[in-house]
Amino acid sequence: MSKATMQPEPDSPILEVTDLRKLFPVKKVRLFGAKDRFVHAVDGVSFQVGHGEVLALVGESGCGKSTLALTLMGLEKPTSGDILFEGDSLASQNSRGLKTWRRHIQMVFQDPYESLNPLMTIGDIVAEPLVVHGIAPNREEREARVIRALEDSGLKPATEYLHRLPHELSGGQRQRVVIAGALVLEPTVLLADEPVSMLDVSIRAEILNLLADLRQKRGISILFITHDMGTIAHFADRIAVMYLGRIVEIGQTLEVLSNPQHPYTKALLSVVPVPNPRLRRERIILQGETPNPIDLPSGCRFHPRCPVAFEQCPVVDPRLLSIGDQDEIPHAAACLLVNAESQPVP
Amino acid sequence: MINDTNIPSTLMEVNHLSIDYVTPGRPPAHAVEDVTLTLREGEVLGLVGESGCGKTTLMLSLMRLLPAAGRIVGGEVNFMGTDLLNLSETDIADVRWKRISMIFQGAMNALNPVRTVGDQISEAITQHIPMNDKTALDNRVGELLDLVGIAPHRKVEYPHQYSGGMRQRAMIAMALACTPQVVIADEPTTALDVMIQAQILELLQTLQQKLGLAIILVTHDLGLVAEMCDSVLVMYGGVTAEYSDVDTIFNEPKHPYTQELLKAFPDLSNPRETLASIPGYPPRLDALPPGCRFAPRCPAVFDRCHVEQPDIHAVTPTHYTSCHLVENS
Numbered sequence: 001m002s003k004a005t006m007q008p009e010p011d012s013p014i015l016e017v018t019d020l021r022k023l024f025p026v027k028k029v030r031l032f033g034a035k036d037r038f039v040h041a042v043d044g045v046s047f048q049v050g051h052g053e054v055l056a057l058v059g060e061s062g063c064g065k066s067t068l069a070l071t072l073m074g075l076e077k078p079t080s081g082d083i084l085f086e087g088d089s090l091a092s093q094n095s096r097g098l099k100t101w102r103r104h105i106q107m108v109f110q111d112p113y114e115s116l117n118p119l120m121t122i123g124d125i126v127a128e129p130l131v132v133h134g135i136a137p138n139r140e141e142r143e144a145r146v147i148r149a150l151e152d153s154g155l156k157p158a159t160e161y162l163h164r165l166p167h168e169l170s171g172g173q174r175q176r177v178v179i180a181g182a183l184v185l186e187p188t189v190l191l192a193d194e195p196v197s198m199l200d201v202s203i204r205a206e207i208l209n210l211l212a213d214l215r216q217k218r219g220i221s222i223l224f225i226t227h228d229m230g231t232i233a234h235f236a237d238r239i240a241v242m243y244l245g246r247i248v249e250i251g252q253t254l255e256v257l258s259n260p261q262h263p264y265t266k267a268l269l270s271v272v273p274v275p276n277p278r279l280r281r282e283r284i285i286l287q288g289e290t291p292n293p294i295d296l297p298s299g300c301r302f303h304p305r306c307p308v309a310f311e312q313c314p315v316v317d318p319r320l321l322s323i324g325d326q327d328e329i330p331h332a333a334a335c336l337l338v339n340a341e342s343q344p345v346p
Numbered sequence: 347m348i349n350d351t352n353i354p355s356t357l358m359e360v361n362h363l364s365i366d367y368v369t370p371g372r373p374p375a376h377a378v379e380d381v382t383l384t385l386r387e388g389e390v391l392g393l394v395g396e397s398g399c400g401k402t403t404l405m406l407s408l409m410r411l412l413p414a415a416g417r418i419v420g421g422e423v424n425f426m427g428t429d430l431l432n433l434s435e436t437d438i439a440d441v442r443w444k445r446i447s448m449i450f451q452g453a454m455n456a457l458n459p460v461r462t463v464g465d466q467i468s469e470a471i472t473q474h475i476p477m478n479d480k481t482a483l484d485n486r487v488g489e490l491l492d493l494v495g496i497a498p499h500r501k502v503e504y505p506h507q508y509s510g511g512m513r514q515r516a517m518i519a520m521a522l523a524c525t526p527q528v529v530i531a532d533e534p535t536t537a538l539d540v541m542i543q544a545q546i547l548e549l550l551q552t553l554q555q556k557l558g559l560a561i562i563l564v565t566h567d568l569g570l571v572a573e574m575c576d577s578v579l580v581m582y583g584g585v586t587a588e589y590s591d592v593d594t595i596f597n598e599p600k601h602p603y604t605q606e607l608l609k610a611f612p613d614l615s616n617p618r619e620t621l622a623s624i625p626g627y628p629p630r631l632d633a634l635p636p637g638c639r640f641a642p643r644c645p646a647v648f649d650r651c652h653v654e655q656p657d658i659h660a661v662t663p664t665h666y667t668s669c670h671l672v673e674n675s
Contacts, residue, residue: 200396274613
């Protein structure tokens with residue numbers, strides 16, 4: 001990738017995902033008559049992330065959000081479809097190109113208790129990505145970068161942390177180290193997979209505010225993966241709701257929160273606990289769990305759990321179509337009730 | 347006003363309970379200090395606090411299940427007229443599970459992977475109530491599974507055949523096996539997806555109403571507390587920060603810690619630009635600050651807070667808090 005020389009257009013997306021599919025084959029169990037079967041982890045997903053934008057990807061376990069993240073990192077090869085980073089295609093990268101790709105797109109993992117090597121000092125942990133990528137081979141320069149990443153992650157003064165071990169830090173501090181490890185490569189996109197779900201409430205806000213700051217100061221784009229609508233309402237620009245490998249609704253955060261269109265989005269929103277006992281309200285509790293992504297329901301994938309499904313739903317697979325005013329940032333949903341004109345996707 | 351006759355009777359009274367953890371050669375860690383609370387029949391009490399604030403220790407002491415290093419150094423736990431702390435091992439065994447049971451944290455992984463779910467629930471019953479009639483025992487297991495929304499025929503399955511939400515339901519069935527009056531639920535929905543979390547909460551609410559259970563919900567999720575609880579005890583660094591009914595805690599909190607905690611919690615009904623965070627970290631229980639334990643992080647701190655630990659004051663007869671500011675006003 002030789003993106004450094006090419007100037008992106010100001011309004012062009014930094015990340016563009018087009019009809020991405022990632023299927024995992026399942027082993028055949030019978031000797032005769034068995035068909036090839038697949039887990040449809042990500043099944044036709046398209047979206048864009050703008051420069052400095054925060055896009056939240058919301059969905060339950062098994063909706064494919066983590067597979068999507070791994071594919072964006074170039075750690076899983078897409079079955080079909082493509083990802084463009086600053087206009088450059090993932091499909092055309094060789095192994096060297098992939099390494100550069102991952103320098104620009106970094107990941108922050110969920111569990112700060114498990115993702116730090118307990119035997120390495122904080123300084124060494126944060127410096128490791130530099131060593132792996134062969135950046136700043138000179139010791140002073142490397143240390144300067146590590147210190148900058150730690151301080152940008154809110155661990156000040158960084159020199160106090162360099163020689164400490166992970167067990168000496170609290171959960172919030174560890175998550176800051178994880179973020180510093182991602183920042184040290186000066187990425188332009190951060191994929192944050194449930195970065196606060198393991199932390200106490202009083203510390204969650206700190207980490208969320210830190211991510212919001214990074215976006216503001218460094219213009220980093222953030223793809224925030226979570227199952228909790230409450231966490232992202234405050235700082236995501238847009239929300240994409242996923243169900244069984246597909247995006248079922250996407251739009252501006254406030255628009256989706258105040259005017260949800262898809263029944264799944266409505267249900268997800270209704271079960272977010274509201275910290276006010278005077279506002280106890282009707283929850284839409286979906287029964288059962290997300291179906292197995294091997295044997296997908298016919299028609300609309302959500303119909304077996306949908307509280308408002310009608311005769312057409314098991315037959316017609318609704319497309320993600322935009323609703324409302326076309327001049328604004330699009331708000332789209334894949335539901336027959338919202339898009340009556342929607343046709344079966346071949 | 348509530349009519350006197352409508353007030354349910356008191357089930358449990360915890361008075362001035364203090365618990366230390368002792369490690370040879372080190373000063374004791376004061377995990378719980380001077381905690382007082384009341385639990386009435388059918389009440390849902392929320393116990394809120396950050397990791398390491400002593401909430402799990404407090405709950406384990408109610409069942410006398412403290413780890414070996416835990417010592418109850420003062421106070422009493424009065425349960426229906428008897429002090430649980432004075433009971434012999436045989437007598438407490440009669441209270442455990444039959445009167446007070448517990449849904450443990452990380453319960454999804456607490457099931458034995460090589461035994462069927464039905465077997466494990468039977469064991470929970472026979473450990474406490476001898477039952478020789480195999481059919482009656484089988485029926486009881488089926489009944490319990492049905493109660494928590496699992497088809498009884500699935501009792502022959504192993505935990506790995508259950509989803510996370512179903513395993514949690516099975517754990518609840520186990521906690522209900524001996525028809526207790528009090529169920530302690532320690533972070534019952536942590537690590538579950540939002541929708542499954544809502545299902546489990548709905549189940550707990552239904553069971554609470556159907557069986558008239560009193561529930562102590564241990565959590566750090568204020569949203570759950572607002573949705574489920576009648577009263578709330580907020581703990582910080584082993585002591586009671588604030589204790590009152592749920593409406594007072596959320597709408598008229600007096601302790602700065604409660605106020606900050608509420609500001610740090612995201613609220614979809616009122617999206618703000620940034621969430622407030624509480625700077626700093628909870629104190630280590632073996633190195634507590636000399637004055638108020640919240641003083642190092644408190645936005646309203648003043649001189650006295652650093653030298654003197656505040657007592658618990660009654661703001662109203664049903665609202666208690668330990669803060670020098672409240673005493674002064």
